[in-house]
Amino acid sequence: MVQKKKETAELRYLSFICLDEKNFLNQFLIIIVTFATFLEDSTNLNEKVKYIEDARLIYNSYDVCEWIKAGFDENSGGYCVYHKEHQFSSTGGGGRAEKIVGKILKNKGKQIEFLPEIKDKNSDIKFDEQTWDIKYINNANFKTIRGYIQDVLKKKSDNCIFYFTKSEVFEELRKATDMEVGKMKKLERINEMPNIYYIFETETLKLLWKK
DSSP: OHHHHHHHHHHHHHHHHHHHHHHHHHHHHHHHHHHHHHHHHHHHHHHHHHHHHHHHHHHHHSOTTTEEEEEEOTTTOOEEEEETTOOOOSSTTHHHHHHHHHHHHHHTTOEEEEOOOSTTOSOSEEETTEEEEEEEOTTOOHHHHHHHHHHHHHHTOSEEEEEOSOTTHHHHHHHHHHHHHHHHHHTTOGGGSOEEEEEOSSOOOEEEEOO
C-alpha cells in the first residue's frame, strides 16, 4: 500500500516536471518569435527611413528652372514633380484629375514625374521606371473609352490609369477594355496593349487587365 502511494506520488511529480518543462519551452519559443519579429520590424523600419531619406534627396535635386516641386510625403517617401512643359487641361476636368491621381500615388510612396508634352506623343507621367497615361472618364461612354485606349496605344505608354468617381462607369471601362484586347489579339499585336489600371473611391490603384 505504501509502495503504491509512493509510485503514485512519483508519477505526479514527473508529470509536474514534464508539464513545467513544456510550459518553459512554449514560453521560450514565444520569446524567440517575439525577438525575431522585433528584429524584422527594426530592419524594415531602417529600410523605410533610408528610402524616405534617399527619396528626399532626389526630390530636392530637381532643377526648379525645369521642374515644379508639387509635394513630398514624409510618411512614404513619395513625391510629385511637374515638368514646366507639362500641360494640365483646363477643360473637362482632365487636368484636375491628373493632379488628383498624382497626389494619390504620391501618398502611396510613388515618385511621380509629370512629363513634358511633345505634340501629344508623350505619356503623362513616369514612375516605377514605366510610363503611364491618365484618363478621366466620369462622363465617358464605351466608345469614348475605346478611343482613349487607342490613344494610349499610339503613345506606346506602358500603362493607363482610368480615374472616375461614378460607379456605373466601371462597366463601360470593362467592356471597352475587353473589346480592345480582343481586337489586338486578332491582329496578333496584344503585346502593344498597355496594362489597364483604374482608381475609384478607395484611392487605391487597381489592376483591370495586364498583358
